[in-house]
Amino acid sequence: MNKKIKVQLFFTFLLFPILLLAQVKTKESLSILDIIKRLEQQTSFKFSYLENELEQLPPFTISSNLTPRQIIADIERNSNLEFEFLSEDFIAIRLQNPLEADKVLDLEEVIIQNYLNESIIKKDQGVFEINLDQLPTLPGLIEPDALQALQVLPGVESINEKVSDLNIRGGTPDQNLVLWDGIRMYQYGHFFGLISAINPYFVDEVALIKNGTDASYGNSVSGVISLQTSDELNKKFNAEAGINYLYGFGLIDTPLGKQSSLRLAARSSINNYFRTPTYNQYYKQAFQNTILDPLEQESIKQNDEFHFYDTTLRYLYQPNKRNKFKLSFIYLSNNLNYREDFLQGNEIDPKTSGLSQYSLGFGLNYAHHWNKKIISKVHYYYSLYNLEASNEERKEDRISRQKNKVREHGFKIENTLNLNHLSDLHLGFEHIFAQIENFTRQSNPLDGFFSTRYTSTQAVYGTYSFKSLDDKTYLHIGSRLNYFSQLNQFYFEPRFSLNQKMIKNLAFEFLGEVKSQYHTQINSTQKDFLGIQNSKWQGANNQDIPLMQSMQLSLGLHYTQNNWLASIEGYAKKVNNITVSSQGFQDQYQYAPFSGDYYVRGIDFLIRKEFKSFNFWAGYSLTNNDYRFNEISQNSFPSNTAIANSLSFNTSYEQNGLQVSLGIKWRSGKAYTPISQENLTNNLFLYSPSNSAQLPSYFRTDLSAGQEFKLNDEVNAYIGLSVWNLLNSTNIINAYYLQENNEIFFIQQEALRITPNLIFRIKIH
Numbered sequence: 001m002n003k004k005i006k007v008q009l010f011f012t013f014l015l016f017p018i019l020l021l022a023q024v025k026t027k028e029s030l031s032i033l034d035i036i037k038r039l040e041q042q043t044s045f046k047f048s049y050l051e052n053e054l055e056q057l058p059p060f061t062i063s064s065n066l067t068p069r070q071i072i073a074d075i076e077r078n079s080n081l082e083f084e085f086l087s088e089d090f091i092a093i094r095l096q097n098p099l100e101a102d103k104v105l106d107l108e109e110v111i112i113q114n115y116l117n118e119s120i121i122k123k124d125q126g127v128f129e130i131n132l133d134q135l136p137t138l139p140g141l142i143e144p145d146a147l148q149a150l151q152v153l154p155g156v157e158s159i160n161e162k163v164s165d166l167n168i169r170g171g172t173p174d175q176n177l178v179l180w181d182g183i184r185m186y187q188y189g190h191f192f193g194l195i196s197a198i199n200p201y202f203v204d205e206v207a208l209i210k211n212g213t214d215a216s217y218g219n220s221v222s223g224v225i226s227l228q229t230s231d232e233l234n235k236k237f238n239a240e241a242g243i244n245y246l247y248g249f250g251l252i253d254t255p256l257g258k259q260s261s262l263r264l265a266a267r268s269s270i271n272n273y274f275r276t277p278t279y280n281q282y283y284k285q286a287f288q289n290t291i292l293d294p295l296e297q298e299s300i301k302q303n304d305e306f307h308f309y310d311t312t313l314r315y316l317y318q319p320n321k322r323n324k325f326k327l328s329f330i331y332l333s334n335n336l337n338y339r340e341d342f343l344q345g346n347e348i349d350p351k352t353s354g355l356s357q358y359s360l361g362f363g364l365n366y367a368h369h370w371n372k373k374i375i376s377k378v379h380y381y382y383s384l385y386n387l388e389a390s391n392e393e394r395k396e397d398r399i400s401r402q403k404n405k406v407r408e409h410g411f412k413i414e415n416t417l418n419l420n421h422l423s424d425l426h427l428g429f430e431h432i433f434a435q436i437e438n439f440t441r442q443s444n445p446l447d448g449f450f451s452t453r454y455t456s457t458q459a460v461y462g463t464y465s466f467k468s469l470d471d472k473t474y475l476h477i478g479s480r481l482n483y484f485s486q487l488n489q490f491y492f493e494p495r496f497s498l499n500q501k502m503i504k505n506l507a508f509e510f511l512g513e514v515k516s517q518y519h520t521q522i523n524s525t526q527k528d529f530l531g532i533q534n535s536k537w538q539g540a541n542n543q544d545i546p547l548m549q550s551m552q553l554s555l556g557l558h559y560t561q562n563n564w565l566a567s568i569e570g571y572a573k574k575v576n577n578i579t580v581s582s583q584g585f586q587d588q589y590q591y592a593p594f595s596g597d598y599y600v601r602g603i604d605f606l607i608r609k610e611f612k613s614f615n616f617w618a619g620y621s622l623t624n625n626d627y628r629f630n631e632i633s634q635n636s637f638p639s640n641t642a643i644a645n646s647l648s649f650n651t652s653y654e655q656n657g658l659q660v661s662l663g664i665k666w667r668s669g670k671a672y673t674p675i676s677q678e679n680l681t682n683n684l685f686l687y688s689p690s691n692s693a694q695l696p697s698y699f700r701t702d703l704s705a706g707q708e709f710k711l712n713d714e715v716n717a718y719i720g721l722s723v724w725n726l727l728n729s730t731n732i733i734n735a736y737y738l739q740e741n742n743e744i745f746f747i748q749q750e751a752l753r754i755t756p757n758l759i760f761r762i763k764i765h
Contacts, residue, residue: 248268259317290531388405403438434519479493482516521582551573
């Protein structure tokens with residue numbers, strides 16, 4: 001060994017104890033209270049805390065080579081304390097609840113606390129969230145219906161008044177992703193869409209996303225609606241029961257020991273026992289211009305049996321503070337049997353038709369908190385949708401049967417990592433497998449068709465979330481990579497949202513997304529499924545049904561001060577690869593095998609003012625929604641869901657348990673395709689250009705009132721009255737031409753006329 005190496009080794013061993021001692025001296029064990037006081041002396045930080053809470057905590061070892069912010073992060077990571085930066089220099093210190101100590105920090109923040117009222121808020125990712133348990137009376141609504149409540153928000157319409165047919169920024173209903181406790185729903189309406197099949201007392205929160213969709217959501221090119229039941233264990237028994245002019249319902253929510261609770265509910269229509277004026281109005285609306293309402297009535301007697309019901313269940317189990325299980329179940333059903341008696345000579349010739357529609361959903365969620373910084377979630381669901389009908393046609397002496405069934409399995413695993421008190425990282429994987437069946441068969445002539453399509457989609461996704469120390473900047477950047485196995489196709493979907501507080505009361509919002517969708521609903525003929533529910537689900541095949549793709553950007557400003565809110569948001573949205581058969585055409589192109597796109601540009605505006613007991617808000621949407629189908633026209637033309645102008649005024653009053661609300665809704669009429677008047681004179685059935693005419697404007701006034709009162713210390717009662725279309729306005733929501741027996745009919749579908757409803761509810765708590 002040469003002399004130089006020996007000298008180096010000598011000094012290394014000589015200096016090692018000194019270096020070790022110096023390293024030890026850079027670490028110091030102090031009480032957390034002393035550390036906080038030292039930080040206040042040495043920095044500009046000011047802390048808010050309860051001294052007696054900090055005195056109870058054990059000593060903490062810190063390294064002197066850490067910066068003040070690193071010391072705070074180190075304490076937060078390794079103790080039961082939470083540090084919240086209320087400003088750049090002012091920090092609040094809280095002792096976390098032991099059950100909450102291992103929860104990951106959620107960076108999603110409320111941007112607007114009272115958007116329309118205290119139960120509707122807007123979060124930083126452009127998410128609207130409604131607390132249904134606290135939702136006050138809305139105009140025309142007898143109950144806190146989730147899907148009806150969404151329509152008070154600008155940009156959300158139902159062009160045909162069906163709650164299951166929501167048009168979110170010009171999209172068609174099948175382009176929405178509707179989730180119930182994470183289970184994809186392919187049906188969510190009773191009375192074939194006129195009322196919600198989602199129990200209003202079972203779901204706790206509903207979230208609406210119009211743009212800036214989180215990367216965890218896929219298979220949708222329009223809006224996302226997430227309906228969630230509570231994840232919190234119930235500590236005491238609760239029950240509700242009630243009846244209105246359409247159905248009766250009951251619910252129980254009870255603890256099962258200290259570690260689990262069960263919520264169970266059911267609803268059923270009451271028309272089998274008696275028919276109310278409300279039921280008659282809904283019946284007339286649901287079945288107009290269908291087999292139950294033929295143009296030429298030849299039978300001597302008609303009889304129908306219609307019934308709907310649903311049942312829901314949620315079970316929670318939390319064995320300890322780190323693990324939680326949630327089991328969810330939902331079943332929805334609509335059934336119709338229709339009989340006509342015809343006189344055949346001296347004998348009665350009965351003809352029977354029927355329709356059955358039901359959905360079943362099962363979901364299992366598991367969450368594990370590894371520590372305060374990491375949480376893993378696993379979700380599995382099974383969704384089944386079935387629609388089938390049979391029709392006995394007397395004139396053709398034919399029996400027709402149809403069926404559309406969707407089975408879907410979904411599996412998702414997601415990990416959330418709290419990088420620090422300012423940023424999170426979400427990483428996940430999702431696998432969806434679906435089977436879609438379509439079946440038709442008829443006699444005289446004997447004919448039939450059966451197809452089964454299997455679809456499989458895998459996706460990986462991630463989102464980075466960041467908020468600034470001063471709570472003025474919220475940024476979410478994410479992406480989703482889909483692989484569609486049957487198409488052998490990858491599709492990349494970036495998403496982002498930025499919310500920036502410019503001054504104290506003014507916030508700027510910038511949202512964007514790219515999305516895709518595999519499944520769509522198509523119409524084969526207008527008489528499919530008795531003409532009542534004439535859309536069937538199909539999967540993309542890159543032939544006549546391509547994969548839909550969408551892009552959207554929006555820019556918004558939100559101003560709040562002294563109980564005033566003013567919000568304006570402009571957006572541009574384009575959806576490619578839509579098919580004519582998925583858009584509900586009712587002219588010469590309704591069965592055409594063409595593909596195209598639609599392009600929506602719009603502005604959503606809202607203004608609200610809250611007084612002591614009064615709340616007033618007005619919303620306005622200006623929209624340009626055009627199709628582009630080159631085989632139909634070289635120029636763009638209005639979409640079937642286009643509503644150029646939509647305006648609403650609403651006011652509510654609340655005092656001592658009394659709630660009253662009044663609303664006015666006005667919007668432009670729907671576009672339709674007329675027949676050439678010249679040819680009509682000669683009884684020729686020739687159309688003018690598609691959607692070149694417009695129906696009259698739509699106008700409706702709604703009223704609701706309710707009073708809650710105590711029967712005793714444990715029982716509350718509620719009685720409510722609503723009137724839909726208070727002024728009994730005549731509104732035409734759709735129009736088309738039909739030719740039968742060489743005669744041309746102009747069919748006009750009316751909206752609901754004046755429709756009252758009454759409810760009585762009892763709640764035990």
